Amino acid sequence: MTDAALDFATDPPTWRHRAWKMAIRLFRHRSFRIGFGITLLLVVVATFGPLLVKTDPTAMQMRFRFRPPSERFLMGTDGFGRDVFSRFIYGAQLSLWIGLWVAVLSGIAGTFFGVLSGYVRAIDSLVMRVMDALLAFPPILLAIGVNAALGPQVHSVIIALSVSYIPRTARIVRASALVVRELDYVQAAKISGASGLRIVWRHILPNSIGPLLVQLTFVFAYAILAEAALSFLGIGPPPPTPSWGNIIAEGRDYAVEAWWIMLFPGIGISLAALGMNLLGDGLRDVLDPRLKIEG
Amino acid sequence: MNPIVELAEVSKTFALGRGSRRPQLLHAVSDVSFSIAAEETLGLVGESGSGKSTIGRMLVGVYPATSGRISLFGRDITGSGGKANLAAVRRRLQFVFQDPHAALNPRMQVGDAIAEPLDIAGGLDRRTRLARIGDLLDMVGLPRSSAERYPHEFSGGQRQRIVIARALALKPDFIVCDEAVSALDVSMQAQVVNLLMDLQREFGLSYLFIAHDLAVVRSVSTRVAVMYAGSLVEIASRKALYENPLHPYTRALLDAVPRVKGAAKPRQMLQGEPPSLIDPPAGCRFASRCPLAEPRCRVETPKFRPVGGDHHVACHLVA
Amino acid sequence: MSESNILEISGLTVEFRSGGRWITAIRDVDLTLAPRQCLGIVGESGSGKSVTALSILRLHPAKSTRIASGRILYQGRDLLAVAPGELARIRGSEIAMIFQDPMSSLNPVLTIGEQIGETLRIHQGLNRADALAKAVGLLDMVRIPDARRRVAEYPHRLSGGMRQRVMIAMAIACRPKILIADEPTTALDVTVQAQILNLLRDLREELGMSVILISHDMGVISEFTDKIAVMYAGQVVEQAVGDGLFDAPMHPYTSGLLRAIPNIDRDVDRLATIPGSIPDAARMVPGCRFHPRCPEALESCRSEAPAMIDLGGLRQTRCPPRAERQGMIGGRS
């Protein structure tokens, strides 16, 4: 005990020290490692894949329509004779990009509104009313609106999806905030004169992070899928641009005869969701001191 | 001696069913007056739900008083200018909670938890802050290495010491201990109580010590106040209160203390129902259960009055 | 062994994961409970009282806990082996628990009526209105004034003692066969405490309910229980029936506990403590676990871990020197 006390007195832990320890603990967490591996793999594919795969993902070769996977077409071809493998690789970037941004943006905005309504009781019912209205508003209409305003591009999709996922995220954060705000440690901080901002930052957010992370991994996967539905309606980047979502959307009509069109991007989405999920699990566990896995 | 805490006819009501059109009022505290001198410990005991915690919380500004006047260190924290006065004395007030499990943020290292009041007050560089954390841990008898651990790694008694260390961070002059030792076993209870008394001697602290364990209250308090259904019914020096309790409720309370190897004499259980705080009865609030009650007890509210020395009682039948 | 016990815990050892290792929180705990009996468990903070109680219903965090050995027989069935579905049914309806920390065990965003009602709806299939009516009745029973009007309140709007009584109301809602009460009355004043303990006593008579009462209030233990187990550092160190424990403690730790009780009949300014502190579970001391703090420790106490010694008359201790002295006295007379 005394030895530890001595080190501690001479060498105060800095935030860098803490971050380093956190990183070590993260990498000792098995699901984090696996999730990190999967995510890293996908990011590498999305970033460097297009440099290596020379086949044009939009080139149509009508001679080779609906070819099953073979040596020449690793993932087969679609109804326009486009190489699904190349589309898969090029599409990865767009899909992951959309999933990530939607998770981040709806996470930030949802947390903001959740904390606002959970902590500032005076405006709780107002904010939640707005969130309910948003939840009831058809996302498709929202997307069409944004698309009309900003034009058919990736940003429109990201904004439309982020906005439509805000209410769910906000609800989860609000629920945690409502619980935490009543606990004695928040009272103690208030008695010492803590500002609302400090209470939110030091007490409410750290204790809401678990459910929030779980929610965001879902948002990530849903966003990738939803992008498909939107691209089906002509919202977002126009069709020849590949994304996992629109490969699946286009392949849907041939699900039985040409199963490979949907299968591979489907696996891609599942893998991305799984990776994120494991990553989120690991992060949640490591951030929770009560579940300390190692010393 | 100048009182550092003074309450004059303080009342607190809460609105029940705020959503509904006609919210009902719950009279949690009614017309309570008392004062606490420097370096004094006032024990506060009484019925569960009688408003003890509410008083404690009003004294540190968590709840505003509905009516009456509260002064701390000579400054009125109620009325106009109350906010500014509270802000001016905030550093000198602290609160220790009953439940050591709920009083510490599970995601904050113990060192950061202890330093929270320091961080809020601001103006400490890292090294001084750290030294201060170490000193505080020493003071409550925990190893300095505790600073880097998390609350769940400590037992209930150790957590309560952490909470006390946090309360001491800004060297307050007055601490409300709301059942601060109720959750502890006898040995730990004794350690924490001794610690509180040592700190009192060393730093000249004053305490409002809320508790249910009448034996513990007897050993820490200078004076003891007894509450029933939102009203103060008796206040006296500890010797007078324990050896010559005057109010029938105080007597019932002392009588109900469970004792090792049974009570000395057969116990008179209190009969009847505690009164409603939503529409409190006229007259003495204890009348519905008082073994001595007379007709006038049910109509006339007994005055809280001195009966010799600093012994005060609110009962018609005490001469 | 005996048919007459409703609950028999034998050789229970529970470990928690910490620092990548498994740390033993309680070791070889043996306890029995007969119908209508009230077993009291006392002991210092961290001695394993709650861990023992939580094991009965397997309420430990699954990830970081393992029950290394032992059996918990409830009406002849091993609770450690029953299927999760069955366990969920037993929990609450046949064996109920009052948790030590009311605020963390009550859901802050549901009203107390909803929470008590939920138990009733799950276990007794009542509809919403009946459940609410019954909840009001239960709140009355635990002496919450204005129960009808306060049933719609959220937990944080109640006083500490009221929350504790809500927990008690929830636990007795389904008229369980065994009630495990972990510090059920610490937040109550002594008059309400006496009423609650009387209520539990009545339920014992009426329903044949057995109670395990964990408390550090020796007065409560003495007045309410008929059998007492003293725990220290994860072990039961002494067991006694009736007042024997208070008349002649057979373990120095028990003596220390009794000395530390504050006296209500005198003005004292300094309370007696047991010097030192409970050993760290990760670095358990060899020999008798109490020896570093024991004023009576002999050389042998430092090395040999004492087994439970039966003194007859349902009296047991883990302190050989005391047992020997007792034997000598007994031998002479």
Ligand SMILES: Nc1ncnc2c1ncn2[C@@H]1O[C@H](COP(=O)(O)OP(=O)(O)OP(=O)(O)O)[C@@H](O)[C@H]1O
């Ligand atoms: N925030 C609140 N909102 C509404 N009612 C409240 C609130 N806080 C306390 N009350 C009510 O005020 C009354 C007094 O509560 P208080 O917590 O002061 O009692 P207490 O004397 O501390 O009791 P205990 O000994 O059980 O802790 C109770 O009826 C309680 O329900």
Ligand SMILES: Nc1ncnc2c1ncn2[C@@H]1O[C@H](COP(=O)(O)OP(=O)(O)OP(=O)(O)O)[C@@H](O)[C@H]1O
């Ligand atoms: N979930 C857990 N993870 C790790 N260790 C635990 C856990 N729960 C309990 N322990 C440890 O087990 C030991 C016994 O704890 P337990 O809660 O049973 O004590 P107790 O006798 O109930 O004390 P108290 O009177 O303070 O409630 C303690 O050392 C505690 O730190």
Ligand code: SF4
């Ligand atoms: S005033 Fe009357 S009812 Fe009240 S305590 Fe005294 S005797 Fe009892």
Ligand SMILES: [Mg+2]
């Ligand atoms: Mg209270």
Ligand SMILES: [Mg+2]
């Ligand atoms: Mg416990």
